[in-house]
Structure formats: C-alpha cells, structure tokens
Amino acid sequence: MKPDHQIIADIVHEGAHILDLGCGNGELLSLLRQHKNALVQGIELDEDQMHTCVENGLTVLQGDIETGLEDYPNQSFDYVILNQIMQEIKKADFVIQEALRIGHKVIVGFPNFAHLSARTTLFLHGRTPINEALPYYWFETPNIRFLTIWDFVDYCEKKNITIEQKYFLGKSGLIHFLPNLFAQNALFVLARP
Amino acid sequence: MKNNSLDIVHTQYVTFAEPPDTLQLKSGRSIGPVTLAYETYGKLNPAKSNAILVCHALSGDAHAAGIHKDDKTPGWWDDMIGPGKALDTRLYFVICSNVIGGCKGSTGPSSINPETGKPYALDFPLITIADMVEAERHLIDHLGIEKLLCVIGGSMGGMQALQWTSAYPGRVLSAIPIATALKHSPQQIAFNEVIRQSIMADPAWRKGYYYEHGQPENGLAVARMIGHITFMSDQSMEEKFSRKLKNDNLSFQFVDDFEVEGYLRYRGYNFVKRFDANSYLYITKAMDYLDLSGENFIPDIKKTTIRFLVISFKSDWLYPSHQSQEIVRLLKRKHAYTTYFDLISTYGHDAFLIEIDDETRLIKNFLANIEH
Numbered sequence: 001m002k003p004d005h006q007i008i009a010d011i012v013h014e015g016a017h018i019l020d021l022g023c024g025n026g027e028l029l030s031l032l033r034q035h036k037n038a039l040v041q042g043i044e045l046d047e048d049q050m051h052t053c054v055e056n057g058l059t060v061l062q063g064d065i066e067t068g069l070e071d072y073p074n075q076s077f078d079y080v081i082l083n084q085i086m087q088e089i090k091k092a093d094f095v096i097q098e099a100l101r102i103g104h105k106v107i108v109g110f111p112n113f114a115h116l117s118a119r120t121t122l123f124l125h126g127r128t129p130i131n132e133a134l135p136y137y138w139f140e141t142p143n144i145r146f147l148t149i150w151d152f153v154d155y156c157e158k159k160n161i162t163i164e165q166k167y168f169l170g171k172s173g174l175i176h177f178l179p180n181l182f183a184q185n186a187l188f189v190l191a192r193p
Numbered sequence: 194m195k196n197n198s199l200d201i202v203h204t205q206y207v208t209f210a211e212p213p214d215t216l217q218l219k220s221g222r223s224i225g226p227v228t229l230a231y232e233t234y235g236k237l238n239p240a241k242s243n244a245i246l247v248c249h250a251l252s253g254d255a256h257a258a259g260i261h262k263d264d265k266t267p268g269w270w271d272d273m274i275g276p277g278k279a280l281d282t283r284l285y286f287v288i289c290s291n292v293i294g295g296c297k298g299s300t301g302p303s304s305i306n307p308e309t310g311k312p313y314a315l316d317f318p319l320i321t322i323a324d325m326v327e328a329e330r331h332l333i334d335h336l337g338i339e340k341l342l343c344v345i346g347g348s349m350g351g352m353q354a355l356q357w358t359s360a361y362p363g364r365v366l367s368a369i370p371i372a373t374a375l376k377h378s379p380q381q382i383a384f385n386e387v388i389r390q391s392i393m394a395d396p397a398w399r400k401g402y403y404y405e406h407g408q409p410e411n412g413l414a415v416a417r418m419i420g421h422i423t424f425m426s427d428q429s430m431e432e433k434f435s436r437k438l439k440n441d442n443l444s445f446q447f448v449d450d451f452e453v454e455g456y457l458r459y460r461g462y463n464f465v466k467r468f469d470a471n472s473y474l475y476i477t478k479a480m481d482y483l484d485l486s487g488e489n490f491i492p493d494i495k496k497t498t499i500r501f502l503v504i505s506f507k508s509d510w511l512y513p514s515h516q517s518q519e520i521v522r523l524l525k526r527k528h529a530y531t532t533y534f535d536l537i538s539t540y541g542h543d544a545f546l547i548e549i550d551d552e553t554r555l556i557k558n559f560l561a562n563i564e565h
Contacts, residue, residue, distance in 0.1 A: 040530075051554060059530040
C-alpha cells in the first residue's frame with residue numbers, strides 16, 4: 001500500500017461517503033471501499049483508467065473536475081479527495097473552494113517542490129528538479145504549477161481555511177523535522193472554519 | 194462471442210386492460226384491451242431478483258436476441274444478449290417487449306379497433322414514453338416481478354429507462370440509459386417533424402386511413418432515409434461511402450449515382466416492408482413529448498439509491514454527449530452514485546448498436562456490482 005493511501009485510509013471513518021477527484025485507476029477508492037466500507041465516487045478523464053475503475057466495481061464519472069462539481073449539493077460527501085492532482089488543475093483555488101462546499105472535509109495531497117533534492121538540483125545543477133515525487137521532464141510533465149508546503153499553508157491562512165491535520169512524507173515514513181526541506185509529499189485535511 | 198447465441202426463441206403475448214378496464218393514457222384518453230408482444234431469455238431466479246428489462250429504440254421490436262424458428266435473422270441486440278454476453282442469460286432473466294403504438298405484435302395504430310373491426314389508424318390515441326412504460330409495468334406485474342435489477346436501452350430505449358426510474362423509482366435497482374436524452378431539443382423535434390411530414394405528404398398516406406390500400410411507401414422510405422442520415426456521422430459516412438459511384442461514371446440523370454444514394458434508397462424501401470407508417474408517426478411524437486428535465490426527473494426524491502451507468506458516444510450528433518451529461522448533472526443533484534462514459538466512436542448514433550466490445554466491458558462489470 002502506498003504510504004499516502006495508508007494515511008488517507010486511516011483518516012476516513014467507516015462507511016464514509018467519498019468523492020475522489022482525478023481518481024485515476026481507482027486504486028485509492030478500492031482500498032477505501034475494502035478497508036473502510038466507504039461509498040465511493042470517482043471523477044476521471046482518462047478512458048482506460050476509467051475502465052479499470054469499472055472492472056473493480058467502482059462508480060466513476062468521465063468529467064472535468066473544474067466544471068464537474070457545481071451540481072453536487074452542499075455537503076454531499078464526508079470527504080472530497082484531491083490527491084496528487086492539484087498541481088495539474090488550472091483553477092486550483094476554485095476547485096478547493098468547491099470541494100469544501102460539497103464535502104465536510106477535503107483531503108489534499110501534493111508533491112513538495114521545496115524538498116531538499118529539488119532545491120539541490122535547481123541550486124547546484126541549474127536544472128528543473130526530477131525525483132520520486134516529481135518524476136517528469138519539463139516537456140512531458142502534466143504539472144502546471146509547483147508549490148511548496150509553506151506555500152500551501154500560506155494559502156489556507158489567506159483563504160481562512162482550517163487545517164485540521166497535516167502529514168509530511170519522506171522516502172521512508174513521516175517527516176517531523178523541517179518538513180518543507182525533507183518531505184517529498186504533503187497531505188492536509190481541510191475544513192471550513 | 195458470436196458462437197454463444199441463444200437457441201430458438203419465441204415471441205409471447207400478454208393482454209391487459211380488458212373490459213371493463215382500460216389503460217389510462219397521459220393524453221387523458223384511454224385504450225383497451227392492450228396487447229404487448231415480448232420475449233424473454235434466461236431464467237427468472239426463485240427470488241425473482243435477476244430480471245433485466247431491455248427497451249428498444251424507434252424501429253425496434255420484442256425480438257432482441259436469438260433466432261425464430263421460421264426466420265434466421267438474429268434479434269436486434271443479439272451481440273449483447275446471450276450466454277456470456279453483456280446481458281448474460283446464464284445469470285439474468287432478460288425481457289424485451291414491443292412498445293405500445295408499435296407494429297410488431299403490440300397494440301398500435303395498425304391493430305384492429307374492437308369497436309369498428311378495422312385498423313385504428315388515426316383513431317388510435319397519441320401515446321407518450323410514460324404510456325409505453327406504463328404498459329411495460331403491466332407486463333412486469335404479469336411476470337410477477339416486483340423489482341427490476343436493471344432497465345437498459347439506447348436512444349428511445351434509454352428514454353424509457355429514464356422514465357422507469359422517474360415513474361417507479363422503487364421498482365428499479367439500476368438503469369443504463371445509452372445515447373439518449375431527458376428531452377428532445379428543437380433540432381431533434383425538427384428532424385422528427387420532417388420525418389412525419391414526409392409520410393403525411395405522400396398522397397398514399399390518405400390521412401392515415403391507408404390500410405386497405407397499402408403503405409405510403411415513398412413517404413415512409415424518405416422518412417427512414419432522413420433517419421439513417423442522422424444515425425451516422427460525417428466520418429462514418431466518409432469511411433463507408435466516400436464519393437464512390439455505383440457504376441463507373443456519372444449518369445447525368447436523376448438516378449442514384451453515388452453509393453450513399455443507393456444505400457439510402459435500399460434502407461428506405463426495405464423499411465417499408467417491415468414497419469407501419471402510422472407507428473412511425475406515433476412513436477416519433479411520443480419521443481418529442483418526453484420531458485424529464487429538471488424537477489420531472491425522479492420527482493419528490495432528494496437522494497436516489499438507483500445506480501446509473503450513463504453512456505454516450507463522442508460522434509453522436511443526433512443525441513449529443515451534452516444531453517447525457519445533463520442526465521449526469523441531475524443525478525449529482527440527487528446524490529446518486531453514477532458511472533458515466535463518453536465513449537470514443539466514429540459511428541455516430543448507430544454506435545450503441547455497433548460498439549459492442551466497449552459496451553459489453555462496461556455493462557458486464559456494472560451489473561456484476563449491483564447487489565440484488
């Protein structure tokens with residue numbers, strides 16, 4: 001099990017209603033259904049990945065997450081998940097606000113651009129960082145924005161979003177010391193104030 | 194997959210709304226008695242929980258799968274229904290009936306009016322998709338089935354599936370509306386109106402009372418030709434016909450020089466042999482009247498537990514994807530857990546009858562996860 005999936009599976013409660021934005025092949029949703037008896041809905045654009053979801057018995061909508069949330073009534077889900085997708089979204093702020101409207105809580109996971117290896121590559125080698133969390137060359141990356149842990153904390157403060165829980169992940173387990181330097185990935189549980 | 198066909202199948206009939214009863218129609222009129230032609234494939238389990246209702250499109254009939262003893266033409270969705278197929282007859286009890294207003298064994302304008310002893314013709318009341326579903330509900334009652342595992346159909350069949358979930362949300366566990374819409378757009382109504390006008394403009398239509406004289410062949414053929422143009426896509430027509438000539442050179446006469454013209458004529462005039470012109474009028478009108486948009490869709494229910502698999506095809510311009518996406522939007526408002534695919538296909542509206550592999554893959558897995 002991927003460490004970020006393990007953390008999310010620990011966060012959500014038994015029987016939770018979950019919407020996963022950019023659910024990919026449904027690996028996380030399958031896990032949540034299996035271990036937490038969760039009622040799950042995914043939104044994805046890639047047809048092949050969606051077929052895998054349906055083969056695994058998941059409900060998945062083909063759609064754009066930037067326009068696909070508006071019809072959900074307020075507080076439709078216990079958790080809305082944005083895991084490893086926010087860096088690919090054009091209207092990130094809008095999607096996070098919408099997610100907070102339709103979900104009681106929002107789980108956001110993203111690669112930390114200020115990780116030590118990224119800083120070193122940029123500073124010493126003068127090249128765009130490539131590591132486990134940011135594995136793409138500039139000409140093939142789906143990522144359209146790069147952000148750091150502190151960037152995200154600043155954003156939540158500015159937008160008056162409550163950070164209920166935060167987890168920082170390194171290569172082997174959780175990072176507690178200088179996370180913006182040593183964590184490759186971050187997971188935040190957000191709520192409206 | 195083609196080898197796994199059903200054996201010989203039989204069309205059966207059920208009659209209801211016999212005097213003193215009648216079937217109350219949405220128009221305010223009523224009709225009776227009503228006969229529905231239907232076929233079933235597979236076995237109903239003892240709990241009666243494995244029934245799937247297949248609803249046919251505009252020109253379809255009850256013969257959805259297998260072959261008849263005296264006619265080796267397989268049913269219209271034979272690729273999808275049978276052992277091991279999308280609607281696996283080893284697991285499910287599959288039902289398909291001809292709609293009321295049709296001409297393939299169910300009561301319609303070409304049926305004998307018991308009051309006159311002659312075909313109803315235009316004395317037949319206008320029917321709606323809701324009336325079709327009401328008639329199907331009588332059949333489902335007759336078969337002793339309380340809850341359908343699934344209602345599935347493409348095009349007008351999808352409209353019936355949507356109507357089922359709205360009229361009888363408690364009797365449907367899941368629905369698969371394919372290449373369909375909650376309501377016809379003005380463009381769709383316009384095509385249907387041109388189709389109706391081409392029938393009614395044929396002097397042989399005789400204001401609908403043509404049964405003693407034969408069908409309005411030319412009008413009905415042109416109507417069907419219009420239909421066939423709307424069922425294909427620009428790309429599928431290019432691939433199928435391009436500008437290929439039937440003979441090697443242009444005739445410089447008003448004949449069918451191009452293969453596409455020959456195809457339309459063949460399809461049009463073949464259709465006259467198997468379909469009643471008045472049924473075409475009644476059924477297209479029923480489609481135009483449907484409006485399940487907004488609050489009309491699964492009314493009075495805030496959260497629905499019916500599972501939906503909604504499918505559209507990217508090249509379908511008759512029932513464009515945005516109409517399926519409108520269904521999905523309403524389902525989101527109902528907190529429904531929904532699967533939606535906008536499948537890649539070049540076949541236009543016909544895709545729902547052609548893209549068997551993709552549909553099979555989706556429908557099989559979807560049905561396997563409906564608890565019943």
